[in-house]
Amino acid sequence: MGASVPVGVFALDPVLEAGTRTTLLACPELTVCEPEDARVAVLTVDRLGPAELDMVRTIRAHRHGPAVVLVAGTLASGDVVHGLAAGARGLLLRREADASRLAHAVLAAARDDCTLPPGLLDQILNRPADARHGGVWADGMLSDRERSVLRLVADGHETAEIAQRLSYSPRTVTTVVHDITQRFRLRNRAHAVAYALRAGLL
Incomplete structure (x- = not known):
């Protein structure tokens, strides 16, 4: 097994931050670290609005430019596009972000791959x-x-x-x-x- 991926946790709500941190600690492939040392940043939000998109851009603009995985309470197809355009490398719905899926999204982002909720990806691809x-x-x-x-x-x-x-x-x-x-x-x-x-x- 290779070295674990250092992950920083970000949230506008301390309760969401604590929950994300607990989930990540259950992933042996990942190491929760200080934000400035992160290779991947997990940003947990209730919804994806201007403040949250600004936060994605701010994280991406950091000196080390960690990849960003967004975990949101709700996501519409338009939110997916806006999140990707802001620089996110993965998006997950909070209700689906168990340790296994979150680890998968973080590891994909570390490889510069992108993960999306399958249902929302289908909406985008199948839309005329x-x-x-x-x-x-x-x-x-x-x-x-x-x-x-x-x-x-x-x-x-x-x-x-x-x-x-x-x-x-x-x-x-x-x-x-x-x-x-x-x-x-x-x-x-x-x-x-x-x-x-x-x-x-x-």
Whole structure:
């Protein structure tokens, strides 16, 4: 048997953190360690919202950049895409995260593999293309105008070209891109395009 994988435990709720730590201690292939020494970070949350996605990005931005496994109380298909886009390497539902499954997800993340709940993976893979394009980003998350601008950004057009093609002012185009990056906590245009591609929008 090889060396055990050092795992850090993260949670916004101390009760969730304690429960995750107890589960991980039952996994002989894993060693619970201080967060700064972790090769894999397990983040346990009730739901996946902006604060939780920010936490994934913060963990990934750490000097050693540990892989992140997300354990959530509830996960919708859109949450899976957003979690992966934020940098998670695995997602589990809390009710399914027994010692065996959690160890499997952590070991997969340590190998740079990705694990997802099978039911949610099926939802994403079996969703029609049109539904994938609108479903994850829809429900008021992206307007038609925002989608049009983002597609042209992805095609490599500059602000002035986008404005001319869509009959908007350059300032409007700049505002649209800024709104998208702020809403989804993205760094710049390139990150916005990459995020949209991973979400199946473009």
